[in-house]
Amino acid sequence: MKRFTQWLEHRWVNPAYVGWLLLGLALFFFAAATNTLAGWLYVISGVMLALLLIAAVLPPRNLQGLVVTRSPLTPVTAGVPLEIELQVRNSQRQTKSLVQLIDPLPAPLGPVQTAAIATLAPGQSHRWRYQVPTTRRGLYGWQTADLRTAAPLGLFWCRRSAEAPATAVVYPQVLALKRCPMLDSAGQRQGQHWRYSPLAKADTQGVTRSLRPYRWGDPTRLIHWRTSARYGELRVRELESITASREVLIGLNTTARWDEASFEQAVVAAASLYAYALKQGFAAALWLPDVDPLREAPRVMHALAAVNPVPGRNSRSAPWPHRPVSLPPVSTLWLTAAGAQSVALSAGSRQLVWGHGDIPETFGNTLSSLQIDANLPLEPQLQTEVS
Numbered sequence: 001m002k003r004f005t006q007w008l009e010h011r012w013v014n015p016a017y018v019g020w021l022l023l024g025l026a027l028f029f030f031a032a033a034t035n036t037l038a039g040w041l042y043v044i045s046g047v048m049l050a051l052l053l054i055a056a057v058l059p060p061r062n063l064q065g066l067v068v069t070r071s072p073l074t075p076v077t078a079g080v081p082l083e084i085e086l087q088v089r090n091s092q093r094q095t096k097s098l099v100q101l102i103d104p105l106p107a108p109l110g111p112v113q114t115a116a117i118a119t120l121a122p123g124q125s126h127r128w129r130y131q132v133p134t135t136r137r138g139l140y141g142w143q144t145a146d147l148r149t150a151a152p153l154g155l156f157w158c159r160r161s162a163e164a165p166a167t168a169v170v171y172p173q174v175l176a177l178k179r180c181p182m183l184d185s186a187g188q189r190q191g192q193h194w195r196y197s198p199l200a201k202a203d204t205q206g207v208t209r210s211l212r213p214y215r216w217g218d219p220t221r222l223i224h225w226r227t228s229a230r231y232g233e234l235r236v237r238e239l240e241s242i243t244a245s246r247e248v249l250i251g252l253n254t255t256a257r258w259d260e261a262s263f264e265q266a267v268v269a270a271a272s273l274y275a276y277a278l279k280q281g282f283a284a285a286l287w288l289p290d291v292d293p294l295r296e297a298p299r300v301m302h303a304l305a306a307v308n309p310v311p312g313r314n315s316r317s318a319p320w321p322h323r324p325v326s327l328p329p330v331s332t333l334w335l336t337a338a339g340a341q342s343v344a345l346s347a348g349s350r351q352l353v354w355g356h357g358d359i360p361e362t363f364g365n366t367l368s369s370l371q372i373d374a375n376l377p378l379e380p381q382l383q384t385e386v387s
Contacts, residue, residue: 009148009159013056019155022048052155059149059158065092066099066120068145068162075169075301081131082109082168086145088128090120098151101128102159106140109168137172137267139306141165171301172264175272175379182350182370182382183273184280186248186331211235248277249332251287256340258309262354262374266335269352269378271304273333287327338371 008014015023026048033041071085086103090096099117115128145164150157211227214234227235252270270286277284278297285293286300288307294300327334331348338355345351354372372381 009157010161013059013156013158015156016150016154019052019055022155023052026052051153055153055155058152059156060160062096062099062149062151063147063158063160065090065094066096066147066162067091068101068147068164070145070164070166073166073168075171075305076134077171078134078137078173080134082134082170083129083131084113084166084168085127085129086164087125088117088120088147089125090122093122095122096120098149100148101126102146102148104142104144104146105132106142108136108138109134109140132168134170136264137170137305140168140170169302169305172267172271172304174275175268175382177272177276177379177382179383180273180276181385182352182368183248183277183282183333185368186246186333186348186350209238212238246281247283247285247330249285249287249293249328249330250274250277251327251332251334252304252307253289253334253336253340253343254307254309255289256309256337258337258354259374262337262372263309265372265374265378266337266352266354267304267307269372269382270335271301272379272382274300285330287332293328 005014026045029041029045029048032038033045067089069087069089071087074083076082084103086101088099088101096117097119099120101115101117103113105111105113110132113130113132115130117126120126143163143165144161146159146161148157148159211224212235214223214228214236218236222236222239224235224237250270250273252266258266274284274286274297283295285295286303287293288303289310291303294303327343327345329346332345332350334343334345334349334351336343336351336353338353351369352372353369354374356371370381370384372378
């Protein structure tokens with residue numbers, strides 16, 4: 001019955017409780033009139049049916065000409081509210097009144113959100129902003145927003161869907177790590193470097209990057225007197241220091257057998273390790289199966305928001321032969337689950353293992369491993385010393 005009434009509401013109109021009651025009374029009076037042949041009963045039933053007909057025609061007309069647009073959604077981190085904005089514009093010459101705007105959010109984001117619009121004059125727009133709390137990372141998409149009304153008589157509900165596509169990107173939480181011995185000790189002692197991109201950053205010492213006009217508070221030792229004399233105004237040197245950065249690859253083994261809590265914690269660990277590596281001056285990249293290493297921060301966070309485990313493909317009980325996962329020859333932080341298939345990692349790599357069980361073997365190397373307990377806070381565990 002509920003499905004039928006929803007179909008009526010979307011396709012035509014659905015009687016409200018009062019509408020069903022009035023329709024029943026009209027049929028009752030009509031049946032009584034046919035039995036008694038009383039003209040006044042025919043009049044009463046006719047007036048009721050006419051009123052119901054008018055009440056059924058007006059709600060769809062009240063929704064005509066309403067245009068719904070949605071502002072682009074800004075990606076947020078899990079725990080930060082998601083800002084959603086919708087705008088309804090009346091493109092017709094008639095005033096629209098008593099309209100309900102409904103945003104059918106995906107279930108993981110929360111319940112359906114509604115807002116009431118009292119009146120919309122011709123050409124007027126109504127802007128609706130609201131926030132949705134986010135608790136878990138992910139990509140959430142929905143395509144429509146609904147307009148619903150029973151105006152002006154309130155006897156029939158009418159709902160129409162408007163195209164308003166949205167994609168909400170919720171990044172995983174990034175822990176503010178103060179130290180991470182597992183990552184700090186990764187790589188060979190002499191250092192591994194990107195071949196193409198040394199890191200250059202603004203500094204108070206080093207080589208001159210450019211000259212700019214003097215600003216209040218600049219140290220006088222940075223004034224370039226020869227250029228200042230040429231231009232007739234003080235010019236200050238901007239300095240930069242160039243450092244070669246060690247390369248580290250953060251690999252997330254999505255093909256291991258994960259339980260939900262452990263995998264979500266591993267994704268948070270990957271995001272936190274990536275952010276910490278950039279902060280420490282590493283040239284960091286994220287590796288996922290069947291995807292080229294990702295280096296840009298927006299692409300890394302988007303990939304971590306969308307990633308999901310693919311169980312069975314890389315487990316010890318997989319039906320096909322043992323075949324080690326192939327990673328680039330770079331020092332790697334390997335995030336995996338206990339009991340996963342063996343991997344081939346380069347020298348200086350480390351692995352973080354979730355769960356209690358056999359630690360995955362590696363080909364040609366004995367790696368320092370850190371076992372993570374999903375039932376304990378993650379941040380202190382990532383800051384423990386390497387065994």
